[in-house]
Amino acid sequence: MDMRLEVVVLPVSDVDRAKEFYEKRMGFRLDADVEAGEGYRVVQLTPPGSGCSVIFGAGLTTAEPGSAQGLQLVVSDIGAARDELAGRGVKVSEVFHDATGVFHHAGDAGRVAGPAPERASYGSFVSFSDPEGNEWFVQEVTTRLPGR
Incomplete structure:
Protein backbone atom coordinates (compact mmCIF):
# COMPACT_ATOMS: atom_id res chain seq x y z
CA MET A 1 0.00 0.00 0.00
CA GLY A 59 -9.08 25.19 16.25
CA LEU A 60 -6.78 22.75 14.42
CA THR A 61 -4.16 21.76 16.97
CA THR A 62 -3.41 22.06 20.65
CA ALA A 63 0.34 22.29 19.94
CA GLU A 64 2.05 25.43 21.19
CA PRO A 65 2.36 28.07 18.43
CA GLY A 66 5.86 28.02 16.96
CA SER A 67 6.71 24.57 18.36
CA ALA A 68 7.19 22.73 15.04
CA GLN A 69 10.86 21.86 14.48
CA GLY A 70 12.81 20.28 11.67
CA LEU A 71 10.33 20.93 8.87
CA GLN A 72 12.15 20.16 5.63
CA LEU A 73 12.03 21.55 2.11
CA VAL A 74 14.22 20.12 -0.68
CA VAL A 75 15.82 22.06 -3.54
CA SER A 76 18.32 21.27 -6.29
CA ASP A 77 20.47 24.39 -5.72
CA ILE A 78 20.94 25.54 -2.12
CA GLY A 79 22.68 28.80 -3.07
CA ALA A 80 19.93 29.83 -5.46
CA ALA A 81 17.27 28.87 -2.89
CA ARG A 82 19.00 30.94 -0.20
CA ASP A 83 19.25 33.93 -2.54
CA GLU A 84 15.58 33.67 -3.48
CA LEU A 85 14.42 33.41 0.14
CA ALA A 86 16.59 36.34 1.20
CA GLY A 87 15.32 38.32 -1.79
CA ARG A 88 11.76 37.70 -0.61
CA GLY A 89 12.63 39.11 2.81
CA VAL A 90 12.97 35.81 4.66
CA LYS A 91 15.59 35.91 7.41
CA VAL A 92 17.55 32.84 6.28
CA SER A 93 20.85 31.42 7.53
CA GLU A 94 24.00 31.14 5.49
CA VAL A 95 24.58 27.82 3.72
CA PHE A 96 25.97 25.17 6.09
CA HIS A 97 26.62 21.47 6.39
CA ASP A 98 26.69 19.30 9.49
CA ALA A 99 29.96 18.28 11.11
CA THR A 100 28.87 14.61 10.94
CA GLY A 101 28.05 14.75 7.22
CA VAL A 102 24.92 12.73 7.95
CA PHE A 103 22.03 15.14 8.62
CA HIS A 104 21.67 18.39 10.54
CA HIS A 105 21.60 18.48 14.33
CA ALA A 106 18.73 20.13 16.19
CA GLY A 107 18.95 23.90 16.36
CA ASP A 108 22.31 25.20 15.22
CA ALA A 109 24.59 22.59 16.87
CA GLY A 110 27.20 20.95 14.65
CA ARG A 111 26.97 23.52 11.85
CA VAL A 112 29.98 24.04 9.61
CA ALA A 113 29.94 27.09 7.33
CA GLY A 114 29.56 26.46 3.61
CA PRO A 115 28.14 23.68 1.48
CA ALA A 116 28.93 20.01 2.08
CA PRO A 117 32.33 18.82 0.88
CA GLU A 118 32.20 18.11 -2.86
CA ARG A 119 28.61 19.40 -2.74
CA ALA A 120 27.47 15.95 -1.61
CA SER A 121 23.78 15.43 -2.28
CA TYR A 122 21.66 15.68 0.90
CA GLY A 123 24.51 17.47 2.68
CA SER A 124 23.95 21.25 2.38
CA PHE A 125 21.33 23.26 4.24
CA VAL A 126 19.96 26.67 5.13
CA SER A 127 17.46 27.33 7.90
CA PHE A 128 14.82 29.89 8.78
CA SER A 129 11.83 30.29 11.06
CA ASP A 130 8.37 31.55 10.25
CA PRO A 131 7.01 34.55 12.22
CA GLU A 132 5.66 32.16 14.88
CA GLY A 133 9.03 30.45 15.40
CA ASN A 134 8.28 27.20 13.55
CA GLU A 135 11.70 25.97 12.38
CA TRP A 136 12.41 25.05 8.76
CA PHE A 137 15.43 23.61 6.96
CA VAL A 138 16.07 23.65 3.23
CA GLN A 139 18.22 20.77 2.01
CA GLU A 140 20.05 20.46 -1.30
CA VAL A 141 19.39 17.16 -3.09
CA THR A 142 21.08 16.76 -6.45
CA THR A 143 21.07 12.97 -6.76
CA ARG A 144 18.38 10.91 -5.05
CA LEU A 145 19.14 7.75 -3.12
CA PRO A 146 18.08 4.53 -4.90
CA GLY A 147 14.35 3.90 -4.70
CA ARG A 148 13.50 7.55 -4.08
Whole structure:
Protein backbone atom coordinates (compact mmCIF):
# COMPACT_ATOMS: atom_id res chain seq x y z
CA MET A 1 0.00 0.00 0.00
CA ASP A 2 1.41 3.41 -0.98
CA MET A 3 1.30 6.07 1.71
CA ARG A 4 2.08 9.66 0.85
CA LEU A 5 2.52 12.52 3.24
CA GLU A 6 -0.07 15.09 2.15
CA VAL A 7 -0.42 17.63 4.97
CA VAL A 8 1.63 18.99 7.85
CA VAL A 9 -0.26 21.01 10.48
CA LEU A 10 1.62 24.07 11.74
CA PRO A 11 0.78 25.56 15.13
CA VAL A 12 0.30 29.34 14.82
CA SER A 13 -1.27 32.06 16.92
CA ASP A 14 -1.77 34.70 14.20
CA VAL A 15 -3.38 33.04 11.19
CA ASP A 16 -3.33 36.10 8.92
CA ARG A 17 0.34 36.82 9.65
CA ALA A 18 1.24 33.17 8.91
CA LYS A 19 -0.83 33.22 5.71
CA GLU A 20 0.94 36.34 4.48
CA PHE A 21 4.37 34.89 5.30
CA TYR A 22 3.82 31.58 3.50
CA GLU A 23 1.97 33.07 0.54
CA LYS A 24 3.94 36.29 -0.04
CA ARG A 25 7.39 35.63 1.43
CA MET A 26 7.70 31.92 0.70
CA GLY A 27 5.72 31.84 -2.54
CA PHE A 28 3.49 28.95 -1.44
CA ARG A 29 0.24 28.53 -3.42
CA LEU A 30 -2.94 29.30 -1.48
CA ASP A 31 -5.24 26.28 -1.82
CA ALA A 32 -7.92 27.12 0.72
CA ASP A 33 -8.92 29.60 3.40
CA VAL A 34 -12.15 28.44 4.99
CA GLU A 35 -13.91 29.64 8.12
CA ALA A 36 -16.34 26.95 9.17
CA GLY A 37 -17.83 28.30 12.35
CA GLU A 38 -16.77 30.29 15.36
CA GLY A 39 -13.14 29.64 16.24
CA TYR A 40 -12.51 27.23 13.37
CA ARG A 41 -10.51 28.28 10.31
CA VAL A 42 -8.43 26.20 7.91
CA VAL A 43 -5.74 27.74 5.68
CA GLN A 44 -3.91 25.40 3.30
CA LEU A 45 -0.86 26.36 1.24
CA THR A 46 1.47 24.26 -0.92
CA PRO A 47 5.16 24.88 -1.61
CA PRO A 48 6.05 25.19 -5.31
CA GLY A 49 6.53 21.71 -6.79
CA SER A 50 5.44 19.90 -3.64
CA GLY A 51 2.85 17.16 -3.23
CA CYS A 52 2.59 17.99 0.49
CA SER A 53 0.83 21.05 1.87
CA VAL A 54 0.87 22.92 5.16
CA ILE A 55 -2.30 23.68 7.06
CA PHE A 56 -2.75 26.12 9.91
CA GLY A 57 -5.61 28.07 11.32
CA ALA A 58 -7.81 28.24 14.38
CA GLY A 59 -9.08 25.19 16.25
CA LEU A 60 -6.78 22.75 14.42
CA THR A 61 -4.16 21.76 16.97
CA THR A 62 -3.41 22.06 20.65
CA ALA A 63 0.34 22.29 19.94
CA GLU A 64 2.05 25.43 21.19
CA PRO A 65 2.36 28.07 18.43
CA GLY A 66 5.86 28.02 16.96
CA SER A 67 6.71 24.57 18.36
CA ALA A 68 7.19 22.73 15.04
CA GLN A 69 10.86 21.86 14.48
CA GLY A 70 12.81 20.28 11.67
CA LEU A 71 10.33 20.93 8.87
CA GLN A 72 12.15 20.16 5.63
CA LEU A 73 12.03 21.55 2.11
CA VAL A 74 14.22 20.12 -0.68
CA VAL A 75 15.82 22.06 -3.54
CA SER A 76 18.32 21.27 -6.29
CA ASP A 77 20.47 24.39 -5.72
CA ILE A 78 20.94 25.54 -2.12
CA GLY A 79 22.68 28.80 -3.07
CA ALA A 80 19.93 29.83 -5.46
CA ALA A 81 17.27 28.87 -2.89
CA ARG A 82 19.00 30.94 -0.20
CA ASP A 83 19.25 33.93 -2.54
CA GLU A 84 15.58 33.67 -3.48
CA LEU A 85 14.42 33.41 0.14
CA ALA A 86 16.59 36.34 1.20
CA GLY A 87 15.32 38.32 -1.79
CA ARG A 88 11.76 37.70 -0.61
CA GLY A 89 12.63 39.11 2.81
CA VAL A 90 12.97 35.81 4.66
CA LYS A 91 15.59 35.91 7.41
CA VAL A 92 17.55 32.84 6.28
CA SER A 93 20.85 31.42 7.53
CA GLU A 94 24.00 31.14 5.49
CA VAL A 95 24.58 27.82 3.72
CA PHE A 96 25.97 25.17 6.09
CA HIS A 97 26.62 21.47 6.39
CA ASP A 98 26.69 19.30 9.49
CA ALA A 99 29.96 18.28 11.11
CA THR A 100 28.87 14.61 10.94
CA GLY A 101 28.05 14.75 7.22
CA VAL A 102 24.92 12.73 7.95
CA PHE A 103 22.03 15.14 8.62
CA HIS A 104 21.67 18.39 10.54
CA HIS A 105 21.60 18.48 14.33
CA ALA A 106 18.73 20.13 16.19
CA GLY A 107 18.95 23.90 16.36
CA ASP A 108 22.31 25.20 15.22
CA ALA A 109 24.59 22.59 16.87
CA GLY A 110 27.20 20.95 14.65
CA ARG A 111 26.97 23.52 11.85
CA VAL A 112 29.98 24.04 9.61
CA ALA A 113 29.94 27.09 7.33
CA GLY A 114 29.56 26.46 3.61
CA PRO A 115 28.14 23.68 1.48
CA ALA A 116 28.93 20.01 2.08
CA PRO A 117 32.33 18.82 0.88
CA GLU A 118 32.20 18.11 -2.86
CA ARG A 119 28.61 19.40 -2.74
CA ALA A 120 27.47 15.95 -1.61
CA SER A 121 23.78 15.43 -2.28
CA TYR A 122 21.66 15.68 0.90
CA GLY A 123 24.51 17.47 2.68
CA SER A 124 23.95 21.25 2.38
CA PHE A 125 21.33 23.26 4.24
CA VAL A 126 19.96 26.67 5.13
CA SER A 127 17.46 27.33 7.90
CA PHE A 128 14.82 29.89 8.78
CA SER A 129 11.83 30.29 11.06
CA ASP A 130 8.37 31.55 10.25
CA PRO A 131 7.01 34.55 12.22
CA GLU A 132 5.66 32.16 14.88
CA GLY A 133 9.03 30.45 15.40
CA ASN A 134 8.28 27.20 13.55
CA GLU A 135 11.70 25.97 12.38
CA TRP A 136 12.41 25.05 8.76
CA PHE A 137 15.43 23.61 6.96
CA VAL A 138 16.07 23.65 3.23
CA GLN A 139 18.22 20.77 2.01
CA GLU A 140 20.05 20.46 -1.30
CA VAL A 141 19.39 17.16 -3.09
CA THR A 142 21.08 16.76 -6.45
CA THR A 143 21.07 12.97 -6.76
CA ARG A 144 18.38 10.91 -5.05
CA LEU A 145 19.14 7.75 -3.12
CA PRO A 146 18.08 4.53 -4.90
CA GLY A 147 14.35 3.90 -4.70
CA ARG A 148 13.50 7.55 -4.08
